[in-house]
Amino acid sequence: MTAAFPTPAADETQRLLSPEDLEAALRDIGARRYHNLHPFHRLLHDGKLNKDQVRAWALNRYYYQAMIPVKDAAVLARMTDAALRRVWRQRIVDHDGDHPGDGGIERWLKLAEGVGFARDYVLSTKGILSATRFSVDAYVHFVSERSLLEAIASSLTEMFSPTIISERVAGMLKNYDFITRDTLAYFDKRLTQAPRDADFALDYVKQHATTPALQRQAMAALTFKCNVLWTQLDALYFAYVAPGMIPPDAWTPGTGLVPEAPAVAQAAGTGRIEAGHTPRLPRGVRLRFDETRQKHVLLAPERTFDLDDNAVAVLSLVDGQRTVAEIAVALGQTYAADPKVIEGDILVMLNDLATKRVLER
Numbered sequence: 001m002t003a004a005f006p007t008p009a010a011d012e013t014q015r016l017l018s019p020e021d022l023e024a025a026l027r028d029i030g031a032r033r034y035h036n037l038h039p040f041h042r043l044l045h046d047g048k049l050n051k052d053q054v055r056a057w058a059l060n061r062y063y064y065q066a067m068i069p070v071k072d073a074a075v076l077a078r079m080t081d082a083a084l085r086r087v088w089r090q091r092i093v094d095h096d097g098d099h100p101g102d103g104g105i106e107r108w109l110k111l112a113e114g115v116g117f118a119r120d121y122v123l124s125t126k127g128i129l130s131a132t133r134f135s136v137d138a139y140v141h142f143v144s145e146r147s148l149l150e151a152i153a154s155s156l157t158e159m160f161s162p163t164i165i166s167e168r169v170a171g172m173l174k175n176y177d178f179i180t181r182d183t184l185a186y187f188d189k190r191l192t193q194a195p196r197d198a199d200f201a202l203d204y205v206k207q208h209a210t211t212p213a214l215q216r217q218a219m220a221a222l223t224f225k226c227n228v229l230w231t232q233l234d235a236l237y238f239a240y241v242a243p244g245m246i247p248p249d250a251w252t253p254g255t256g257l258v259p260e261a262p263a264v265a266q267a268a269g270t271g272r273i274e275a276g277h278t279p280r281l282p283r284g285v286r287l288r289f290d291e292t293r294q295k296h297v298l299l300a301p302e303r304t305f306d307l308d309d310n311a312v313a314v315l316s317l318v319d320g321q322r323t324v325a326e327i328a329v330a331l332g333q334t335y336a337a338d339p340k341v342i343e344g345d346i347l348v349m350l351n352d353l354a355t356k357r358v359l360e361r
């Protein structure tokens with residue numbers, strides 16, 4: 001099965017690397033293949049995703065988080081040395097916690113809830129992409145079937161995670177107004193857990209990869225794991241960014257969420273929009289055509305809302321001059337429809353936008 005992995009050049013295959021050179025070779029794999037380089041992460045960290053795309057990331061990544069302790073239990077089951085198990089079992093405790101309400105998985109659920117998901121929907125894993133499931137499950141199978149050295153080496157992506165985590169937390173806090181420090185609390189603990197885990201795993205690999213063949217296996221295991229992470233982002237990009245082809249049964253925007261509180265419009269001071277009001281876009285909110293995704297969006301500071309054709313037709317007439325009733329008459333003429341019926345529909349739509357604070361009267 002190792003044929004599936006890239007074969008090193010012939011003169012490299014027989015050479016035993018010093019532990020330092022082995023570490024350098026492993027770091028080089030990360031420098032070229034770690035998921036910080038993936039375009040989806042670049043968009044995520046730079047604030048270029050809309051809220052639904054961030055939601056898709058949080059939802060799918062939940063499956064990775066939930067399966068990490070399953071993976072680590074499989075690694076633990078390969079260990080015949082009690083001292084080794086004592087160290088490794090901490091990883092399971094970190095994710096599961098010591099009691100209900102504690103641990104990394106719980107903190108990831110908070111992150112998913114923080115971006116709007118209903119907890120039960122996330123827990124059900126119903127909406128995750130099949131490709132996410134395939135990649136994560138492949139990781140669990142890998143550590144169950146390969147040698148202990150390969151299982152441990154495959155966790156070495158964590159050598160590179162502190163950098164990406166710092167970049168992600170800073171970028172998301174700066175670029176998305178729906179993300180708070182509380183929502184991202186998951187990552188606080190990882191900043192100390194990941195280096196501790198990675199140092200241990202790296203020492204183990206440097207000590208136990210004592211032949212050229214074993215060193216190649218360790219490198220291939222890390223390459224495989226980089227691919228586990230990379231393919232998850234490929235799948236997210238394909239489904240939710242471009243071409244935006246969401247597979248059957250995967251999460252679609254608008255589902256699995258906790259309904260937004262109806263009082264938000266009032267709290268935001270916008271008030272309900274009625275037929276006689278003249279709606280307008282608040283300062284900083286613009287109607288724009290997104291060339292990449294070939295659709296109209298409403299661009300608000302640090303947020304983007306996808307618009308359907310009806311919303312675009314209405315918002316093209318929202319100019320701070322026309323009343324809702326006048327907009328309904330204009331659209332009634334364009335579409336040869338009863339303005340009163342249109343007015344009712346427009347009011348629902350406009351008030352929904354007002355609730356999201358991208359429209360005011």
Ligand SMILES: O=C(O)c1cc(C(=O)O)c2c(n1)C(=O)C(=O)c1cc(C(=O)O)[nH]c1-2
Pocket residue numbers: 068104154155156157158159160161164165190229
């Ligand atoms: O946020 C990230 O980019 C990131 C990356 C990785 C990784 O490199 O595998 C892990 C995590 N986070 C993480 O939170 C985590 O618990 C984790 C466990 C493992 C592992 O292979 O055992 N990797 C990672």
